Amino acid sequence: MALRLLEMVLQEKDSADIRELLxxxxxxxxxxxxxxxxxxxxxxxxxxxxxxxxxxxxEKRYTSMEGNRVVILPVEATLPRAQSEPKTEAxxxxxxxxxxxxxxxxxxxxxxxxxxxxxxxxxRTYLAIVVLSTVVAAIGLSHNSVAVIIGAMVxxxxxxxxxxxxxxxxxxxxxxxxxxxxxxxxxxxxxLALSVLIGVMLDVDPTLLELASRTRVGLGxxxxxxxxxxxxxxxxxxxxxxxxxxxxxxxxxxPPLVTSGLLFGGGHPTLAMGAFVLFLVNLxxxxxxxxxxxxxxxxxxxxxxxxxxxxxxxxxxxALSVVLLAALVSIILLx
Numbered sequence: 001m002a003l004r005l006l007e008m009v010l011q012e013k014d015s016a017d018i019r020e021l022l023x024x025x026x027x028x029x030x031x032x033x034x035x036x037x038x039x040x041x042x043x044x045x046x047x048x049x050x051x052x053x054x055x056x057x058x059e060k061r062y063t064s065m066e067g068n069r070v071v072i073l074p075v076e077a078t079l080p081r082a083q084s085e086p087k088t089e090a091x092x093x094x095x096x097x098x099x100x101x102x103x104x105x106x107x108x109x110x111x112x113x114x115x116x117x118x119x120x121x122x123x124r125t126y127l128a129i130v131v132l133s134t135v136v137a138a139i140g141l142s143h144n145s146v147a148v149i150i151g152a153m154v155x156x157x158x159x160x161x162x163x164x165x166x167x168x169x170x171x172x173x174x175x176x177x178x179x180x181x182x183x184x185x186x187x188x189x190x191x192l193a194l195s196v197l198i199g200v201m202l203d204v205d206p207t208l209l210e211l212a213s214r215t216r217v218g219l220g221x222x223x224x225x226x227x228x229x230x231x232x233x234x235x236x237x238x239x240x241x242x243x244x245x246x247x248x249x250x251x252x253x254x255p256p257l258v259t260s261g262l263l264f265g266g267g268h269p270t271l272a273m274g275a276f277v278l279f280l281v282n283l284x285x286x287x288x289x290x291x292x293x294x295x296x297x298x299x300x301x302x303x304x305x306x307x308x309x310x311x312x313x314x315x316x317x318x319a320l321s322v323v324l325l326a327a328l329v330s331i332i333l334l335x
């Protein structure tokens with residue numbers, strides 16, 4: 001796992017008990033650098049999976065004081081090399097494990113939040129990428145070209161807002177949930193409207209394999225969407241590049257949506273509705289898988305009252321998603 005460097009400026013009188021506070025956190029390095037005006041700079045080097053525990057301790061004790069702010073910096077490498085701790089021969093039972101030993105193998109909650117929040121912003125760049133990916137996907141679908149469709153999925157920006165909705169529900173953060181929902185809605189409406197316009201201008205052949213295969217829902221589509229949502233959430237929580245994982249999510253979302261718009265514009269409303277239902281099923285699956293993955297990884301707010309609210313919200317959202325998904329699948333099977 002990667003390393004992180006935490007930095008914070010404190011009054012010297014407030015920093016005296018930092019070492020005692022962090023004694024069980026197994027940080028790799030801890031330093032206090034004296035500054036002017038009776039201030040000190042704290043520098044804490046640690047494994048990324050330990051950052052959430054340390055940040056929670058610092059937040060409870062120090063960040064409520066005016067002017068105190070923790071900065072999280074990624075570390076590419078150190079010399080001498082940071083040595084990982086040797087594994088014990090016998091694994092501890094869950095009852096014997098300390099909170100430190102139960103630490104999840106993922107990046108910290110605050111770092112995860114900022115990464116996902118930044119990817120869910122509604123901006124001109126986001127809209128431009130939506131337009132470009134829609135145009136490329138429409139051309140690929142209308143020409144039955146798999147390579148062009150894959151190119152559209154590479155640039156599709158649909159991962160960020162959907163994962164933001166999943167995290168917003170998991171944390172009980174209505175602000176992040178609203179931001180992700182609004183960004184996703186605008187992107188979906190823009191892609192659908194543009195693909196309808198392109199469908200009006202082009203001679204859309206609904207018998208083409210790439211179009212026809214996206215007008216009905218199969219079990220494989222549901223499995224693909226669930227796997228995509230899990231992969232998208234894991235990509236963020238482990239800190240790995242999300243570009244290729246974004247392709248997986250785009251496979252489930254962008255082509256069915258553009259197919260629906262092309263068929264609507266081309267005068268095939270029944271087939272278009274089938275493609276749009278496939279898009280809705282995949283959208284529910286992606287968000288359901290994302291919420292479940294975050295929940296299983298133990299991502300929750302800092303305060304206990306927020307944790308209770310977030311857990312309830314996540315369970316309700318997962319239950320509603322499962323019910324809605326089951327209803328859609330039942331309708332598909334009965335029709």
